[in-house]
Amino acid sequence: MSAPVKTLEPEFHQAYNELVSSLGTSKVFTKHPELKRVLPVISIPERTLQFRVTWEDDEGNCRINTGYRIQFNSALGPYKGGLRFHPSVNLSVLKFLGFEQIFKNALTGLPMGGGKGGSDFDPKGKSDAEIRRFSQAFMRQLFRYVGARTDVPAGDIGVNGTIVNYLFGEYKRLRNEYTGVLTGKHMLTGGSNVRPEATGYGVVYFVSHMIEHATKGAESLAGKRVAISGSGNVAQYAALKCIDLGATVLSMSDSKGALVTKDGKGFTAEDVQAIMALKAQRKSLSSSEALCSKYSYLEGERPWIRVGKVDVAIPCATQNEISGDEARHLVASGCRFVAEGSNMSSSAEAVDVFETSRSKGEGLWAAPGKASNAGGVAVSGLEMAQNASFSSWSPEEVDSRLRGIMKSIFEQSLNAASEYCDAGVNNTPSLIDGANIAGFLRVARAMESLADWW
Structure with missing residues (x-):
């Protein structure tokens, strides 16, 4: 269970080491030794995309930012994870977010893999027109690599529903296709009730x-x-x-x-x-x-x-x-x-x-x-389901499903910790270990069934 080769990626290694600690101090590999070989494979993204984004500011100047998409793991479904627009965005931050997203999405029980993306573009201090032009330029680079059954981005820090719609509008123009390629959209363009909340x-x-x-x-x-x-x-x-x-x-x-x-x-x-x-x-x-x-x-x-x-x-x-x-x-x-x-x-x-x-x-x-915090991606998964069936569910139905998913995630984390770790004082086993173990087991078993360790 040695860590990947050390690089200047502190956030990613922090997330990776937490998972390794939970697995290594538990009974997971004692009970399931065949899953140990999945760990070094799951720690490397299936695909890392980095691209130049050029756009025009309000003064007519050419501006340049860097865009990214980390397609980390697709064993359970299409890559799924948000886009972050913030000056702090770099590969380490996105790798940690994408790595966490694998197990978060697994815990929801929905068919979603893990990914993350974004840019070092800062929406703060920009006009609405500049944000729109950047978003469209970003999608002109990203559209080749995403799709409703391939990779479904959403919003994150710096990417609100308005920006998601800018991205979706550009994708629709480029592909001539109205499809659920993004989640967190406005209700009029295929969004879901309760997604903002x-x-x-x-x-x-x-x-x-x-x-x-x-x-x-x-x-x-x-x-x-x-x-x-x-x-x-x-x-x-x-x-x-x-x-x-x-x-x-x-x-x-x-x-x-x-x-x-x-x-x-x-x-x-x-x-x-x-x-x-x-x-x-x-x-x-x-x-x-x-x-x-x-x-x-x-x-x-x-x-x-x-x-x-x-x-x-x-x-x-x-x-x-x-x-x-x-x-x-x-x-x-x-x-x-x-x-x-x-x-x-x-x-x-x-x-x-x-x-x-x-x-x-x-x-x-x-x-x-x-x-x-898996509720956001859970309802994103529900938005994907609504888009696939060209339907829209009521706020009450979506909220009821969200409550059920959050209860299930709590129970999965609690039960995995109780089964593979110490019970804890006053029946409070480690939810940190439990979530890591439950998420890993679901993804690892899917990878085993697909022979994804080769």
Whole structure:
């Protein structure tokens, strides 16, 4: 189970090492030694695409960015994963995201492989026309490699529903084909109900199962103090669902700072709607005088240390957003549940802190993003099914299916950890190990059946 040759890809190696640790300290390869040969194969993408994207800005200048698509694993279905437009995008970030996506998609039970893509293009500070021109130029390079049964991208950081529609419109013009090649589209162009809400709602449904299981049904999310980071799509809908279920939301944040409650009363649904309006205009939280007078705006900070006593932490911003020191503070402040709304929210040191707390029976139980934030890709899979049958399901039907998928992912993670690892104190086995094991087993068995290790 040696790691791939070391390269300057820290995010990818962090994700890979977490999987190897879960498998290596469990009974997986003792019970299934034939699956060990899959590991070095699954760690290498089936295909890595890198391309130049040239586009014209509003002054008529030629601008150049780099585009990527990592087609990581197709054992279970077409490659599936979002596109991220952000200056931090590079091969390491996309390899880690694509690698995580393999197992996240497997946990949904839907026929989807794993992939990821994007560009170092930054939508912030760009006009709507510039964003449209870049998106169209990006698709003119990508369209050769994607398709409804080949690779189905979606949105991610920096790629909202409007941009997805720009991409889809260009694909349709190039291919003369109306097909479900992208998910996260507008409802009028083949999108799905509940897709914008899905990741945020899903992480809240998942943490609700954690609370119910840990307390044997005696407690729910109602009355819990919840710290949320981020203020994008995932954080917005996670906050709204928490408020709807009776929890108190203590914080939200963006890349410039954190907005934290002053009096412990928490954010209202109207506050979250105001944040949604700001983000639709690509404005910072600090630009709202109303919000900054009602809450404490902490420039350059994350909420974890400044939020005070908290029961639940839901990081929804980006990778490695909880450090080891912040994890220790969450444990000390009485936090009992952490559910990642972003991918690999917790640094490797933070994961060690959380797992040590769990194994010692100190009361903190953490869930990894590949399990707890799978609601977005789950509803993307449901959108693919609706597109394939030229149908549209009601919000109630999609939400019901989302709830069922999140419950199934929780149970898969719990059962795999219980079967292949230590049971854990107070019947709280490692959901991190459980999600890694359950996702790996499904993909590895599919690869075995296809002889994909050769």
